[in-house]
Amino acid sequence: MIYDVVILGGGPAGLAAAAEAKKQGAENVLILERDRELGGILNQCIHNGFGLHTFNEELTGPEYAERHINEIVELGIPYLLNTMVLDMVEHGDLKVIHVINENDGYMAIESKAVILTMGCRERTSGAIGIPGYRPSGVFTAGTAQRFINMEGYMCGKEVVILGSGDIGLIMARRMTLEGAHVQAVCELMPYSNGLVRNIVQCLDDYDIPLKLSQTITFIHGKDRVEGVTIAKVDERLKAIPGTEEFIPCDTLLLSVGLIPENEITRHAGVEMDPRTSGSVVGELRQTSMPGVFACGNVVHVHDLVDFVSQEAVLAGKGAAKYLKGQLNADVDFTTVNGDGIGYVVPQKVAIKNVDDSVTFYMRVRQVFKDKVVNAYIGDTIIATKKEKKFLPAEMVNFKITKDILAEYPSGEIRFVVEEAKK
C-alpha cells in the first residue's frame, strides 16, 4: 500500500498536521510514533497554561494533547506506536520510510508525502562541559519532569537548576511542591530565557532566587552530587575569579536549551538552516525535498504549543495541496534576519500558495525596549511590528498580508530591530 501522507512523530505538531491533511482531502494518512502513546512531550507537561490561543482556556499539557488525540480517533486516522523511524529516502516520486517495531520488526513504508514532526531534544551537560566527575544526580530538566510526573520517581531533595529555560522554571516549582528545596536557578545570560509568567509563578511565588549572569564552574561529588560551585560571569560570559560560591545540593537540573531532532532530515538530504538547526521551509512548511513538509519543534524551537498547532495546520494544508498537484513551487520571496534578529521562519514564500497573509516567526537576539521590528524589501519598509518589549524568550509573530506582499514581484524580505519612528 502506498500512503498519501505519513507523519513522523505523534506530538502536537504531528497530530494537528495529520488532522488537517485528512480534512483537506488526503485519504491514507498514517502517524508513526516511537513512544508508547501519542501526545509527545505534552504528556509530561502536567502544568496549566497551554491552549490559551487555540482553545481560549488554560489547559494542562495532557488535556491539550487529549483534545488532539480525540480528533485523530474521530477522523479515523491510523497510528503505529512503539515504532521508531530510522530513515527516510527519496525513491522517484515516493518517499520510503524505514521503521522498526516489536510486532512487525523492520518495515519499509511508502508514501507520496511526508510531514516531519520529530520535535526536539534537550541539550545535555556533556554538550556544555562543566568540570567535575560525572556523579549521579545530574538530570536534564525534561528527564526529571518525566520521572516525577509520569513515573512517580522523585529525583532529589536539595536542588540547583542551571539555565532559566521554561522547563527549568516549571521544574523549580514542581520539585518545591513535592517537598524538595530549590536553592537557586543560575542563568549565564543577564536575562532569563523563560517566559515572564513562569518566572513570577514558578520562582517569585516560592522565593526561589534567580541568579543572572552566573554559571556553574564545578560539580562536586564522585558517586552522588554533593554540591556545585557557582560564579559570576563578565560581559564575555567568562567566570570572574574570586566570585565563586559553594552551594551544597544532591541534585542538579540542566535547562540549557533544546535542539531540533533532525538526524533523519539531514540524512535524507533536506536543506537545513544553521540558525534554527531545522530545515529551510516555505509558507506551507514545504522543505527543499518535494512532498516533504516539516512543522513544530523540529523546524524551530517554539515556546508555546499554540504556535506549534498553527504551524502544523499549514503543513497539513501544504501536504494536501501537494497531493492534488496544486502546490506552487516558485520562490517569490526569501527572508533574512537583519540587526537584532536571530532567525526568521519561513525562509521562503511562494505567493500563489498564500490565502490572505503570511505569519513570520522570529526571535530577537537580546532584550529590546521601545523598539520596533521593521520588514524591508529593498529600502522600503513594507510592515512594522510594535511591541513594548521584545524578549528572546518570546517568539515574535509578525503577520504580513498578501495584499502588501503582492505589491512586489519578488525580493528579499529583511527583518530588522530599529528605533520606533516618531
Add this chain to the structure above:
Amino acid sequence: MKKNMTCIVCPVGCQMTVEEKNDGTYDVTGNTCKRGPKYAVAEMTNPTRVVPTTVVIKNAMLPRLPVKTAQPIPKGQIFDAMAVINQVVVQAPVKTGDVVLKNLLGLGIDVVATRTMNKF
C-alpha cells in the same frame, strides 16, 4: 507596606510597586495599562493559583495520574492542598475531568483528572 511585583497579565511584564494606604486601598505605580493595578490588588488581597500535580494510580500503564484543582485556590493553602492530594490513590480506568478528591480543604473546590488512563 510596599511591595514590588511583575505584572503577568500580558507579555510586557511591567515592574510595579504596590503600596497599601491607611484607608486600606492600594497605590499602584509602574503599570502601563489599567489591567496592572487590578492584578496587583488581587495579588495583595487574595492571590489564587490553579495547582497541577499528580496522584497515585493503580492498574494503569503509568503509576501516576496528572490532576489539577478545578478552580484556583488561595496561594497560602497550596502546601496544605499538596499534603492532602498526595494521600489520594485511584484505580484505573479514569477519564479526564473525573473528580479524584471532592471539596479540597473545605474550599468547595474539587481535584480533577487531567488525562484519561485505561486499565492496563
